[in-house]
Each structure stands twice: as C-alpha cells, then as structure tokens.
Amino acid sequence: MENRIAIVNSSSFGEVFTDHLDRLKAIGPVERFRFPSDIGGAELASALTGFNLIIASVTPTFSAEFFAHKDELKLIARHGIGYNNVDLAAARAHGTVVAIVPALVERNAVAENNITNLLAVMRKTVPATARVKAGKWVERADFLGHGLSNKTVGVIGVGNIGSRLVEICSYGFQDRVLSYDPFKSRLEIEQFGAEVATLPQLLAEADVILLAASLTPSSTGILDADALSQTKPGVYISNAARGALIDEAAMLAALHSGQVAGYAADVLSVEPAPASHPFLQEAQVVVTPHTSAYTTECLRGMGEKCVADVEAVVAGRLPERAVQPVADWLPAE
Template structure:
C-alpha cells in the first residue's frame, strides 16, 4: 500500500474550525502544516516539502516551474480556494501532478457579501466612527459624513461567478443602476437583472461605486492605472475582493490623494501579510481587511470538505472534480 504524506501550506484556516477535516486526513497519512514566506523560491519550497506527495495549498506561495522541476513525487495539489494563479498548471501536468480547485459556487456568496460589506463600511465611515466612540469622542459624530448607495450607478468589473452575485446584491438591495464590463457576461442573466453591459471607459465615466471582481490574467493585470483613474467621476468608491494586481498601486495612491477616489476597500494586497507601514494600510481613505472574504462558516466548511474529498478520492482511485491540470 502506498504511503501518503500531506502538507497543509500557508493556510491559517484549514482544520481550525472543523477538526473533523483534519481527522479525515490523518486516517490517510501523516499530516503537517507549514508556513512559508510568500516569496520563497521554487527550489527552496520543493526542498522544504521533500517527501510530501499531497499538498493542500493557500493562495501563496507560488508553485512555479522551478518548484515542480525540483520537487520529488507530488501526486496532488489541492487549492484551498477557487483560484490557481499561484500554480503553474502546465508544469504541474508535465510532472504528473493533479491540480484541483474549490468549485466557484462554494465561495460565491461569502466573497460577494464581503465586497459589499467592506464598501458600506468605507462609505459610511464605520471603522472611524467606532474608533471615535472607543476613544470617548462621541462629539465627533457629525464629522463622519457618508453617502447613500441606494440608487447610485454601480460598475462591476468582472461579472462571473462572484461579480454577478455582487451585481445582484447592489441591484436588488440598493436599486442600483448596474454597469458591467465582462467579455463573457451571460446576456440572459444581464437581461433578467436589467444590467447594462458596457465598455470599460463608459463604466469609469459613470460609476459612483466600482467593484473589482475580475480574474487575474494578461488582459486584466493593472486594468486600473493612471489613464483609467483620470476617467473616473470625482469621489468614486472602489471595493476589491478579487486580486490586488488588478490595480496599479501608485496610480491608486495618486487618485486617493487628489480626491478622484473617495475611498478604496480591499481584501487583497500585493504582499500578504501587509503591515501598518504599507502606504495603503496607512492611508486614511483606505480600508484593508486581511484576505478574509471567504471567512464565513458555510464557505470554509465547503472549501475544507472539498480539499479533503480530493485527497480521499485520490487514494481510492475515484475521479476528482474541479481539476485544472
């Protein structure tokens, strides 16, 4: 019988809330958790995980070609999430490694709801006003002026699994005018929800609120940079629960400082973790949360169960689902 060694890599949540998931893995083989620097080289990562033939991986570090070229036998890399930007799936396939992800619907509601939650907290100055109360500064209440989201023009960039849910919440919860940019948008869905499918420049010129929900690829990297910020309505709010790299940070900081962007709420950063010396974290118009959009009980249960099922299916020679390589 083949022996299995299972590595849990850089996940702060797997097994924490649902110990039964860890127990299921321990019935299969040795299980060990690792925390690596996000920038660890592929070769060093491979060496550190020598002997482990199954990996359950978070959004970082990067499992690049260098990693697969130096890794000994790796049967399965199961992503504890819906994305796989940090995995070179071509290299994985070349080395005989199966790569799986969590089905998109598992994270849909949790991530979409957090995009809206963070946006509302930013617009209504929730964190600032709570801090004032904690500091016995109730008298400052009139300085925490926000705006209504109801009836505003909301632009959603990337309207797939999660972006479509964000759009639905804004439409049916806030009677928003919906502007959507996505080359693959479901036109039947758009018609049903009275969505305007537009070009990016049009969205930027008319949106009061922008939600970033695009996947990261060659066409979406830095989809918002100086030229795009210059097109925006002055005082726009932006929420991002997708990928930090959708935004050019220098251009964003300039737009925040000159008042084009009234506020930026993000659950994703270029470097994670990010600390209080980061220019975005320090900025008084920015709300940063520590990549917690999936941190809803229902979502974490579904994500963890999927990863454990991947391992169980592998060892029992049962077909795996949501395979990307």
C-alpha cells in the same frame, strides 16, 4: 509510497473545523508550512520533499521551477476557487492534478464582504467606531458619509462572484449596474440585472466600482493610473478579488488627489501585508486580511472539498473541479 499531506500557507484549514484535519491524519502524516509569498520554486520544492498531497492557499506560487525540482506530487488542492498561483502546464507535465473549490461555495461570502467593506468606507464606519471608543460620541458630525442606494455601480468581472454583486446592487440597493466582462455574452450579463458596458463607459459613469475579475495577463493592473484618471471624481472602489488588479501606487495617488474618495481592499498585491503598507495609513481606506471567504458556512464547505480531493486521489479517483485533470496514475477511462 506513504501518503504525506502538506498544508501550505493556509491559516484557516483545519483550525475551526478540526474534523477535517482528523480525516487527513487518518490517511497519513500531516504538516503545516508557512512560506514567504515570493519563495523560489526550487527552495519550495526542497522544503516539501516527500509530501505528495498539498492543500494550498493563494500563496506561494507553484511555478515551473517548483515542478522541475519536486519529487512525486499527486495533488494540489486549492483551498479556494482561484488557481493563478499554480502553473497548470507544468503541473500537467509533472502528472500533478490540480483541483479547486466549486465557485458556488464562495459566491455569497465573497460578494457580501465586498459590499460590507465598501459600505464601511462609504459610511466611515471604522473611524466612527474608533471615535466612540475614545469617548467622543458627540463628534459624530465628522462622519457624514454616502449611501449606496440608487447609485450607478460598475462591476468588473461578471463570473460567479461578480454576478452575485450585480444581483445585490441591482435588486437590493436599486442601483443601475454597469458590467464589463469581455468573456461574457450580453445574455450572461443581462440575466443578473446589469447593463453591458465598455470599460471606458464604466469608468466614466460609475459612482462605485466593484472588482470581481479573475487575475489574468489582460486584467492585471486593470485599474492603473490611466484607468483611475478616467473615473468619476470621488468614486468609491472595493476589491475582494485579487490585489494585482489594482496599481497600488496609482491608487494611493488617486486617493491623495481626491479622484478616489475611498478604497476597500480584502486583497493586496503582496500578502500578508506589512504594517508599513501605505494603505494602512489612509483614513479613507479599509483593509481586511483576505477574509472574504471567512464565514462559517463557506469555510466548512471549502474544507470539506479539500478533504474530499485528498480522499479521492488516495483512492485513485479524479477529484471534482479538477482544473488540471491529467495524470498517469489515474485509471484509464
């Protein structure tokens, strides 16, 4: 079978670093696809008929229905570190390897953008800039903000990126950092400079909350109406992990009541966001289009990994960081 490569819903792969695209074209035909995030599995499989290698973004979902209808598919290479949009059990049953970008490639870029967006909200950077562009520099007193130094910061999720957030806040801003992660030991959390906290303690004591958790059934909606009601009044929250960690309707209500002073989001529950999304009408909200990994250094590393995954599979080898490593086409060990 001829190798055919589909680039699905990625607006960045091969656009900046065109040499990545050239390497793929040397393997076989390459085609870009853009699908709605909620496309059905059967429809998605039909649209990708004949493509046996996929480079995938955070959407759409490669569900059990997708695999049930898909013809030969050897690889889904995620252009990122998350894989919650791929049904790994269905991929295994289908003999499709699923590989991700090593976490360290995105660690600094995503953590830095989480802090960047947070500070933009706390210091009212976006509306202040708009006022200057409107010729109203003298109205600068309207933009009295808050600093991040010497605060109590809560980090939810202390994995690859969350641990970097702990380091930045603890050592860079001299913050007291409370961290909640039920999957990490006390040693794993404390080694980065944080205190272990329960979720209720973190909510009650944090001036700032940073979300860095993976999206799982237990973390979906972790900041819902009940959780937000337990926060310090006037808390700031920044999310560069997954949009569904937040109950967006509850967040909007908390912003309107003043319980949350500002929200920074690089991710939303449904992406891309329509211009009518209510967050976009809120002065105390900053939304960026899932660009936390968009640094030159990070994008090059992500692209290199995806190309290496395709090259490995074509050569009959298992790619590095395969979260689904079982396929009958792989040579026996």
